[in-house]
Amino acid sequence: MIRKLCSGSGLGLGSRSGGVRLSQRFLLLILLSALITVCFGAIFFLPDSVRLRRFFLLPTEPQRTDIAGSGLVPGPAAGSPHRQTEAHIGSVRRGQEDRFGKSSVTEQMLQEVTEGEQRLISASESGTEVNRAEVEASNSRYQPPLEARTEPVDQDVRSHREKVKEMMKFAWNNYKQYAWGTNELKPLSKNGHASGLFGGLLGATIVDSLDTLFIMGLQEEFREAKEWVENNLDFNVNGEVSVFEVTIRFVGGLLSAYYLTGDELFKMKSIELGEKLLPAFNTPTGIPWALINLRSGVGRNWGWASGGSSILAEFGTLHLEFMHLSEVSGNPKFAEKVMTIRKVLNRLEKPHGLYPNYLSPVTGHWGQHHVSIGGLGDSFYEYLIKAWLMSDKTDEEAKTMYYEALQAIETNLVRRSASGLTYIAEWRGGILDHKMGHLACFSGGMLAMGADDAPTDQSKHYMELAAEITITCHESYRRSATKLGPEAFRFDGGADAVATRMNDKYYILRPEVVETYMHMWRFTHDPRYREWGWEAVQALEQHCRVDAGFSGIRDVYSTLPHHDDVQQSFFLAETLKYLYMLFSEDELLSPEHWVFNTEAHPLPVIRRNTQEQVITNDQ
């Protein structure tokens, strides 16, 4: 533009120069030089001069701005290519701040961002194409915020956190010594435990523990785990796996490890496994089978499930992981699968607004009308509110479904015991079963998490309900001899938050109660939640710690040792991670930036403009 303007004036001057006097010529010359000065001034001295300089002096080669997979926010597609580069650079920084919080951007991380940016600028200025891989590699070296590893200020809290870390080391070392490469440790038999959930898949404890090790700063242990994943984690197995369990533990564990470390190995592995799970969705409705043979791709449902149904808590708990699989792979097919599930559920008529736990993947009709916020239903509700949060509060459909479901649950299932304890009963075709499972205790944390965005005037109410549920779950622990809670506790026949049947009395190192303590602590800073968490640590130490690891117990009402001889992988993935977080500063994996999958694997919030990118790919 400037050249055109200047040369245009020059031509005009030349054509008329013969007919003008010397003084006029002189005047024109002065005018011309003034114009040139203004032109150059515009280029070099105006505030936006860098952009202008690029615009005029650089070739307009298109640049790829998305950095999907690095977990950072891609730059906007609109505008000139160089504007995209600018936007990208800005978004690298914003993404970095978004992921870890402004205050947590350390000098070292900033240095790394700057190196990445610098490379983009030089590539742009030299007119060469940006080496995307190189930039990604630079971006992916980000570490979680160092604040996450700073010691809590309070001495007691610090020592509690240290204790939890020591428990993790103990659980890990024993697994390593006696059960390395198998799914779980049998801490009394001192060998490996083969769970039926994973078919021939191996290493559940290793994959489930990756992020906990990393977060706790157990670097050597993390390195061993990573090495095993690299050399031994094999998905080409001829065995039937639970689609749900493999998704939440393996896919979730790998995705978290990727997002925390930026290590491509974990990303590739998660995508590879995601691909292997896809045949499970080949049903007439798109509601996946519960089980899939990873080699043959043949799926089926559990024999015990009503009318060949799939289970709500299983097919309804894939959303977060599959959305992230699309995010890291850039391939929308994973997201499409879970959006189909959403569509089917949305279309269905719900009895009293409730979601039964059984749904046929063939007919698309509900099976038995059993409704529960505990086993078989639990994490479906959890994933609705988390889908809303993980989508940067854009998934309005999930939000609506969550609050509508919650309202139906409150009306039909939430009750108060004679002594005033609030509980969430189960519903069998309209008849209430006045029991609450340990699994249902996650709901205290879920209610707190969803309170902020609740429809009109409900926020305070949901926080109160969350606190009441937490008290009830704590009571189920407090009323036992071991101070650990039973698998299910009742509120009928004179029972009040205690198990009355022998096969409800066991505790298998489950996390839900301490998970809720952790969330409640973070939302309220009421010290009792840390106190209750510490009670749980002491009880675990006293009743579950054995020579070679931690074991579940068969009767929480008896202090005589009766161990079940299994160190569940979720003890390392969830129970110990949530306890560690309970005694950490709030900055560690803050809810503003991270959402936990149902196995406590942190996944980052997908920022709005990143989602646009995925939608673009979809079209």
Ligand code: DMJ
């Ligand atoms: C975990 O695998 C997950 O939390 C799941 O949602 C429910 N069961 C266990 C822990 O109890």
